[in-house]
Amino acid sequence: MPRARVLIRPKEGILDPQGKAVERALPALGFEGIEHVRVGRMVELEAEDPARLAELCEKLLANPLIEDYEIEQLDGAA
Amino acid sequence: MRWGVLQFPGSCDERDALHACERTGAEARLVWHEERNLEGIDAVVVPGGFSYGDYLRAGAIARFSPAMEAVAEFAAAGGPVLGICNGFQVLCEAGLLPGALLLNENLRFTCRQLDLIAVDGPETGHIDTFEARRPTLSIPAKHGEGRYYAAEDDLDALEARGQVAYRYAPGENPNGSARDIAGVRNEAGNVVGLMPHPEHAVDPLTGSTDGLRVFEAVAAAGAAA
Numbered sequence: 001m002p003r004a005r006v007l008i009r010p011k012e013g014i015l016d017p018q019g020k021a022v023e024r025a026l027p028a029l030g031f032e033g034i035e036h037v038r039v040g041r042m043v044e045l046e047a048e049d050p051a052r053l054a055e056l057c058e059k060l061l062a063n064p065l066i067e068d069y070e071i072e073q074l075d076g077a078a
Numbered sequence: 079m080r081w082g083v084l085q086f087p088g089s090c091d092e093r094d095a096l097h098a099c100e101r102t103g104a105e106a107r108l109v110w111h112e113e114r115n116l117e118g119i120d121a122v123v124v125p126g127g128f129s130y131g132d133y134l135r136a137g138a139i140a141r142f143s144p145a146m147e148a149v150a151e152f153a154a155a156g157g158p159v160l161g162i163c164n165g166f167q168v169l170c171e172a173g174l175l176p177g178a179l180l181l182n183e184n185l186r187f188t189c190r191q192l193d194l195i196a197v198d199g200p201e202t203g204h205i206d207t208f209e210a211r212r213p214t215l216s217i218p219a220k221h222g223e224g225r226y227y228a229a230e231d232d233l234d235a236l237e238a239r240g241q242v243a244y245r246y247a248p249g250e251n252p253n254g255s256a257r258d259i260a261g262v263r264n265e266a267g268n269v270v271g272l273m274p275h276p277e278h279a280v281d282p283l284t285g286s287t288d289g290l291r292v293f294e295a296v297a298a299a300g301a302a303a
């Protein structure tokens with residue numbers, strides 16, 4: 001079955017406290033010069049009908065009010 | 079008058095909600111998430127907890143349960159629905175209430191008693207009509223994902239339509255919610271959700287009984303419907 005990967009991230013402009021916490025922790029570990037850290041989710045799946053993935057994202061995997069998503073086809077299947 | 083209190087795998091406040099419902103002098107029963115029939119039920123509570131483990135996003139999976147489909151029909155027909163904490167998240171995910179609940183700004187699980195301001199709607203039919211009564215309620219909140227969010231112009235519209243049902247009292251906002259919003263109602267006014275837990279404040283034994291007023295207001299709407 002065609003494999004796909006869905007990346008879900010907080011929408012631009014929405015405060016992402018997880019990203020902020022990661023960002024604040026970095027200097028203590030010696031990682032300077034890193035900013036705008038955003039933490040999201042990744043979902044890997046196999047889909048018989050990849051054409052329906054956008055609908056799946058809209059309905060369940062992402063909440064379009066607060067999250068953006070990107071669908072990546074992994075097998076070159078459309 | 080009979081209440082139905084939904085019960086999902088992972089719900090944990092349904093018993094307290096049941097108790098609170100009974101304290102309004104009405105009957106109440108649990109409604110298992112696989113039930114689709116709300117016949118004989120006059121008001122619905124979607125209780126707190128961690129439905130379906132809160133996997134993916136809080137409330138994201140619960141909204142697809144058969145019981146929630148029944149609740150959507152019940153709400154569309156004007157039946158009063160009260161969502162508490164996880165129940166509020168479920169109602170937002172289901173599109174029965176506007177907005178979304180995000181991780182608390184400080185990333186901490188909040189657990190404390192706080193003061194809420196009940197905001198009456200501009201029209202009749204809204205379910206919390208506290209009128210001349212004391213406008214603040216002392217009610218506990220306990221959640222990790224309670225930061226109310228809606229886009230700025232949506233917030234303006236909500237306020238203009240009187241859809242903000244509860245606000246945290248000044249200085250009490252525990253989670254970074256937009257405009258101190260603790261709870262909202264739908265446009266018709268028969269569906270209301272809030273993050274704090276009125277069902278944990280109904281018995282003098284545990285302090286405040288202010289939570290009862292939230293249930294009484296919903297019961298009054300249920301009896302009138």
